[in-house]
Amino acid sequence: MTAYKTIWLNTTDNVATALEELASGATVTVQADGRQEQVLLAQRIEFGHKFAVRSILQGEDICKYGQVIGAAVCDIRAGEHVHVHNLEGKRGRGDRNDNE
Amino acid sequence: MFIIWKANVEEVTAMTTSDHKIMAYRRPDGSVGIRNHVLILPTITCATQAAKQAADLVQGAVSFIHQHGCAQVGVDYDQTFRTYYGMGANPNVYGVVVMGLGCETHQARSVYSELKKTGKPVELVSIQDEGGTLSAIAQAARLAARMVQEASAEMRVECSLSDLIVGTECGGSDACSGLSANPAVGRFSDMLVTEGGTAILAETTELIGAEHLLAERAVNEHVRKRVYEVIGAMEKRAFGMGIDIRTGNPSPGNIKGGLSSLEEKSLGASAKSGSSALQELIDYAQAPSRKGLVWMDTPGQDIEQMTGMVAGGSQLVLFTTGRGTPTGSPIAPVIKIATNTGIYERMSDNIDFNAGTIIEGTETLASVSERLMDEVVRVCNGKMTKSEIMKQHDFGIWRIGPTF
Numbered sequence: 001m002t003a004y005k006t007i008w009l010n011t012t013d014n015v016a017t018a019l020e021e022l023a024s025g026a027t028v029t030v031q032a033d034g035r036q037e038q039v040l041l042a043q044r045i046e047f048g049h050k051f052a053v054r055s056i057l058q059g060e061d062i063c064k065y066g067q068v069i070g071a072a073v074c075d076i077r078a079g080e081h082v083h084v085h086n087l088e089g090k091r092g093r094g095d096r097n098d099n100e
Numbered sequence: 101m102f103i104i105w106k107a108n109v110e111e112v113t114a115m116t117t118s119d120h121k122i123m124a125y126r127r128p129d130g131s132v133g134i135r136n137h138v139l140i141l142p143t144i145t146c147a148t149q150a151a152k153q154a155a156d157l158v159q160g161a162v163s164f165i166h167q168h169g170c171a172q173v174g175v176d177y178d179q180t181f182r183t184y185y186g187m188g189a190n191p192n193v194y195g196v197v198v199m200g201l202g203c204e205t206h207q208a209r210s211v212y213s214e215l216k217k218t219g220k221p222v223e224l225v226s227i228q229d230e231g232g233t234l235s236a237i238a239q240a241a242r243l244a245a246r247m248v249q250e251a252s253a254e255m256r257v258e259c260s261l262s263d264l265i266v267g268t269e270c271g272g273s274d275a276c277s278g279l280s281a282n283p284a285v286g287r288f289s290d291m292l293v294t295e296g297g298t299a300i301l302a303e304t305t306e307l308i309g310a311e312h313l314l315a316e317r318a319v320n321e322h323v324r325k326r327v328y329e330v331i332g333a334m335e336k337r338a339f340g341m342g343i344d345i346r347t348g349n350p351s352p353g354n355i356k357g358g359l360s361s362l363e364e365k366s367l368g369a370s371a372k373s374g375s376s377a378l379q380e381l382i383d384y385a386q387a388p389s390r391k392g393l394v395w396m397d398t399p400g401q402d403i404e405q406m407t408g409m410v411a412g413g414s415q416l417v418l419f420t421t422g423r424g425t426p427t428g429s430p431i432a433p434v435i436k437i438a439t440n441t442g443i444y445e446r447m448s449d450n451i452d453f454n455a456g457t458i459i460e461g462t463e464t465l466a467s468v469s470e471r472l473m474d475e476v477v478r479v480c481n482g483k484m485t486k487s488e489i490m491k492q493h494d495f496g497i498w499r500i501g502p503t504f
Contacts, residue, residue, distance in 0.1 A: 005461070007279060017275055017279070017358070018358075019459055046358065047358075047440075048274050048275030048276055048357050048358030048422075048440075049275065049358040050275070050358065050360065064364060064367065065278070065367045065368075067309070067310070067313075067363070067367050068309070068363060069309070069360065069361050069363045069364035069367065070360060070361040070363060070364065082360065083355075083358070083360050084346075084355055084360050084361075087360045087361060088346075088361070089309075089344070089345070089346050089360075089361030089362050089363055090361075090363065091308050091309050091335060091345070091361075091362055091363055092305075092308055092335050092338040092339075092344065092345025092346070092349075092362055093338075093339075093344050093345070094338040094339040094340065094341050094342045094343045094344065094345065095342065095343055095344040096344075
């Protein structure tokens with residue numbers, strides 16, 4: 001089994017980052033603060049891109065660096081690619097009228 | 101002197117401050133330059149072509165092209181004026197030939213008078229007074245040539261890192277920026293602050309979503325409040341335009357590199373600030389009044405940000421990039437730092453330093469930041485950066501009002 005390089009910055013993060021291209025169907029190990037989890041990848045993940053470490057519900061915050069980087073626009077299953085198609089930013093949203 | 105970094109206690113770094121003396125130029129106002137340029141400074145777009153042609157005639161003279169200096173009012177006028185002044189006042193500049201047209205709102209004479217107060221050689225050329233372009237070019241080149249010869253007789257003297265104001269910047273970011281190059285710059289920034297120097301954090305747009313972490317590090321309540329004020333003002337500009345800021349930032353290249361939202365980009369960008377206390381929040385192109393870590397309110401756009409920091413007195417800029425950029429300044433060396441080894445190898449024309457070893461796991465963050473410190477010292481002492489060699493003389497002013 002190939003040991004893929006990934007980085008999971010914080011155990012509270014629901015996403016981790018690929019440090020090399022990850023093959024679809026591969027099982028990768030993510031580690032943070034001595035904790036380890038196995039994730040079965042549903043898609044190929046490009047270098048620098050993120051995948052869900054656990055299931056994320058629509059509307060739920062998506063966290064990296066132990067901080068909020070946006071919200072899920074739909075339900076995301078563990079192992080799925082997380083990017084602009086299913087993550088939306090919560091800041092600088094002049095396209096919404098619920099600001100202020 | 102031994103320092104134990106808070107972030108990684110197991111990586112104890114021994115550091116002797118005496119290693120970090122630099123040889124640089126001491127200016128009449130006490131500031132320290134690491135370059136010795138003569139700047140032909142056009143204070144109006146109408147004079148930029150003549151200024152460039154004069155600079156082309158004289159070895160050692162530099163200039164830049166821009167489109168500003170007329171029909172500007174209020175705070176927008178002030179900000180542009182401050183930027184012109186700051187470029188001339190930057191300690192990397194030995195002397196300045198201020199070049200104007202004659203009828204513009206940003207009067208060359210006013211910039212000239214302010215620059216005179218620095219004690220450095222300053223001259224004034226007006227195209228209308230000289231009777232046209234060719235005479236003005238000849239006069240500017242003549243004055244610049246004289247200054248270059250005087251400048252060449254200046255000697256570098258021993259100075260210290262505490263004399264430095266280092267601007268930090270990221271451009272063409274990717275998902276590695278926040279993992280390798282930005283944290284390395286952050287550790288460098290902490291080292292510089294420990295040695296009494298000044299580090300500028302900027303690009304307010306790209307701190308949206310990370311402001312709470314920076315506010316916690318403010319030295320006092322006033323600075324803490326200002327953090328939220330400048331972030332609020334920047335975010336409001338997006339609200340005012342009725343658009344999602346993501347349509348412009350993160351950029352298509354950032355997104356291709358794996359960044360999904362402005363908040364994600366910001367959290368990575370803020371790593372450049374290290375862990376030092378935030379001393380003050382300064383306006384665009386304003387000189388810091390305190391040593392240590394300061395935040396300059398600039399947009400995220402690379403050239404406008406860099407120009408603001410250099411006009412604020414930065415002698416050197418550290419610029420991290422994941423996608424690769426050519427950015428450079430006419431008067432300040434810019435050390436380009438790759439976030440990943442792939443881009444370092446592909447764009448070696450432009451990139452000076454590789455932090456991608458952190459991603460590969462072949463080098464620690466501590467080791468990369470030590471190596472960066474060594475590179476900074478070499479560049480301060482005269483080693484040229486790729487952007488200088490490529491004559492990448494970028495300049496752009498953050499305009500905050502309409503042109504009338």
